Amino acid sequence: MNSLDLITKLLAATLAMGTSLTYATLGEVFTEKSGVLNLGLEGTMLMGALSGFAVTFHTQSLMLGVIIAMLTGGLFSLIHAFLTISLRSNQVVTGLSITMFGTGLANFLGKRLGPVENNLNLVGLNLAAKFENIQIPLLHKIPVIGAFFDVSILTYLLYILLPLSWYFMYKTKHGLTLRSVGEAPRTAAAMGINVNKTRYIYTVLGGFFAGVGGAALSLSFTPSWNDSMTGGIGWIAIALVIFSAWNPARVAIGTLVFGGITSLQFFLQAAGFKMVIPVQFLAIAPYFITVVTLIIMTINSIKNKGSFASPSALGTPFAIDEK
Amino acid sequence: MKKLSILLTCALCTLAPIFAGGSTETAEMSEDAPMKVGVIYVSAPGDFGYSYMHDQGTIAAEEYFGDKIEVIRMENIAENEESERAMESLIDEGCKIIFANSYNYQQYMQNVAKEHPDVYFEHCSGYLDNENMSNYFGRMYQMRYLSGIIAGQMSESGNLGYVGAFNTPEVVRGINAFTLGARSVNPDATVTVVWTNTWFDPSKEKQAAESLLDGGCDVIAQHQDTTEPAKAAIDRGAYAIGYNANFMELTGSNHVLVSPMWNWGSYMIPEIQKAMDGTWTSQSYWGGLDDDMILLSPVSDLVPSDTVDAVMALEQQMRDDTFDVFWGELKDNTGTVRQAAGEKMSDGDMLTMDWFVEGVIGSAK
Incomplete structure (x- = not known):
């Protein structure tokens, strides 16, 4: 296999795997931009994966599966929003409980929502259809970048969503509102913006994305239901938000880098490459890169006397009556 | 408002393990009570993988012994101190013999085995043993x-x-x-x-x-x-x-x-029988083709x-x-x-x- 061919295949693997990760990350960028930290991503994605698979299995409709996955993700984030925004509970603790709750509930329901023939179990079932790759004529034959034009509809959708999100966040009035709520909620409130309502909207929106991210696994990449099938993608997404400096445009680069490293370690092994770097190290690389990115960003912000890239009010609840 | 939020978060935290944890089944003791058998799985047997095949062995034993035994299953038990607590609770429920299916349980099982000389312990895939603890695996x-x-x-x-x-x-x-x-x-x-x-x-x-x-x-x-x-x-x-x-x-x-498949029942059934008869002895067992522990x-x-x-x-x-x-x-x-x-x-x-x-x-x- 020539190297051009290898890079194309590596890219294709990265895109297939990275789709779920990108949805979750993009959603979390919206949520965190509004000042809410949602560590419940892993549990929310798993609920999305489960509900999407269950609905598609029983109705044979992939579209309905994705929509239900999206709504389930939104519903789960609504719990987070209610606890952290309305009740002003600690965002870290709440997020962690949401992950534990979502993981447990999904694994529990996975043994209850299946068909009678399989003891109500969803594990071990195959879907009649999954989101297949759609090839764009001619374009998919170009070396390397052709990989971008031989992906599933869920990935194509991201090509639109990523630039749209960037435009929305930095070039529209609604985007300005979103950012102001995350940076300076008191000022935003003084300007007449309903801070808590804005935060509700973007936390739920983040949940929608996380739900679709889960469905991208259970309906497209590994079309099946398995206990805890997300395997930590939710946590990588949270690291990736930091790596992308809360910017949707950089999310695309981030997923290519993060997803690429995971794919790369498998490709190097499969190519019989004598491993100079142990595979265990490559497995921790995404987290390691995040730490390095954080260090670089912190140094830069000290140098420029500017503010750190994270939304200033991230993690702090807001109440208009608090002095 | 703040209090309510703490309360709700706590409620979520306590609810989560209920869904996450495995189910345990208990029954009332009767006159000629069946022998209780405890089984500890590292994952849920619904995974069609390793624990699933162990559960097939357990099911085979249940079918073989009928109402002479009562099985208590514990699923998704972490390979840490949690497994010790799981074994202790199985003993509290009255289990006479306990099987555990994953490598890193062995140290914890040996600890518990030393404290409960009247219970038989069976550990799969390790090498530790005790007078009342065997280890077993297949070729x-x-x-x-x-x-x-x-x-x-x-x-x-x-x-x-x-x-x-x-x-x-x-x-x-x-x-x-x-x-x-x-x-x-x-x-x-x-x-x-x-x-x-x-x-x-x-x-x-x-x-x-x-x-x-x-x-x-x-x-x-x-x-x-x-x-x-x-x-x-x-x-x-x-x-x-x-x-x-x-x-x-x-x-x-x-x-x-x-x-290549596992057939754990071929080991579990005779071991349970021995525990019943009181002829159980500790062993390091590596079963092969000749005793049907493995098959194609x-x-x-x-x-x-x-x-x-x-x-x-x-x-x-x-x-x-x-x-x-x-x-x-x-x-x-x-x-x-x-x-x-x-x-x-x-x-x-x-x-x-x-x-x-x-x-x-x-x-x-």
């Missing part, structure tokens, strides 16, 4: 060898792929046996190994298999807990070798050539019948102890002779194997 490498013959015969390119979880002696032994099997029918065959560093992760397992397929492998074998590596192979029109359960049945494809699933109809016949003949030879996998000269994949011709590898060497035989592409360290 899966024999089945891996046979599946390797089928893979070697069916591969057109001679490039076989193997998705491995961790480089433990058990997995390394399986890869070596598979490779020796494949090379016994195709001396030029190679087996490329990709480590996932996880027993169970559908996405990673699939990616690992796809990278092997991209690299030109046309048969994918696996030591993983989901069917994803096999499914990835089927999707590309390549062949797969299953593991644990019958993958042909699970995937509905005859591209799954064969699956039915072979795919794509495999020529003379290959199947040859495999069955070898199986009989292993049963009769006239042939085994690690007999004779063995070279490692750097060319060093590890075992001279005419020698038979000891169980001790097999249980600590940390090198790959000639023909494996990858590193066992």
Whole structure:
């Protein structure tokens, strides 16, 4: 296999795997931009994966599966929003409980929502259809970048969503509102913006994305239901938000880098490459890169006397009556 | 408002384990009470992988003994202090014999075993024991060898792929046996190994298999807990070798050539019987073909019948102890002779194997 061919295949693997990760990350960028930290991503994605698979299995409709996955993700984030925004509970603790709750509930329901023939179990079932790759004529034959034009509809959708999100966040009035709520909620409130309502909207929106991210696994990449099938993608997404400096445009680069490293370690092994770097190290690389990115960003912000890239009010609840 | 939020968060935290934890079944004690048997699984048996096959063994024991035994199952028990608590609670429920199915339970089980000399303990896949604790495992490498013959015969390119979880002696032994099997029918065959560093992760397992397929492998074998590596192979029109359960049945494809499988019931039933009769003794047990702890699933109809016949003949030879996998000269994949011709590898060497035989592409360290 020539190297051009290898890079194309590596890219294709990265895109297939990275789709779920990108949805979750993009959603979390919206949520965190509004000042809410949602560590419940892993549990929310798993609920999305489960509900999407269950609905598609029983109705044979992939579209309905994705929509239900999206709504389930939104519903789960609504719990987070209610606890952290309305009740002003600690965002870290709440997020962690949401992950534990979502993981447990999904694994529990996975043994209850299946068909009678399989003891109500969803594990071990195959879907009649999954989101297949759609090839764009001619374009998919170009070396390397052709990989971008031989992906599933869920990935194509991201090509639109990523630039749209960037435009929305930095070039529209609604985007300005979103950012102001995350940076300076008191000022935003003084300007007449309903801070808590804005935060509700973007936390739920983040949940929608996380739900679709889960469905991208259970309906497209590994079309099946398995206990805890997300395997930590939710946590990588949270690291990736930091790596992308809360910017949707950089999310695309981030997923290519993060997803690429995971794919790369498998490709190097499969190519019989004598491993100079142990595979265990490559497995921790995404987290390691995040730490390095954080260090670089912190140094830069000290140098420029500017503010750190994270939304200033991230993690702090807001109440208009608090002095 | 703040108080309410703390309360709700606490409620969420306490609710989560209810859903996450396994179910325990208890029943009232009656006059001629059945003997209680405790079973501890590292994952949920619904996974169609390792714990699933253990549960098939438990079910076989339940069917065999009927109302003479009562089984209490504990699922998703972490391999830490939690397992000690799980064993203690099984003893509190009155279990007479306890089985635990994963390697890292062994230290905790030994601790509990020393405190409860009147209970019998059975640990799978480890090496620790006690007067009232046995360890047991099966010679899966024999089945891996046979599946390797089928893979070697069916591969057109001679490039076989193997998705491995961790480089433990058990997995390394399986890869070596598979490779020796494949090379016994195709001396030029190679087996490329990709480590996932996880027993169970559908996405990673699939990616690992796809990278092997991209690299030109046309048969994918696996030591993983989901069917994803096999499914990835089927999707590309390549062949797969299953593991644990019958993958042909699970995937509905005859591209799954064969699956090496576990049959834990063959060990659990006599052990429970011995505990009942009071004849139980501690042992280190490594079961093979002759006691049916391991078996091959039915072979795919794509495999020529003379290959199947040859495999069955070898199986009989292993049963009769006239042939085994690690007999004779063995070279490692750097060319060093590890075992001279005419020698038979000891169980001790097999249980600590940390090198790959000639023909494996990858590193066992």
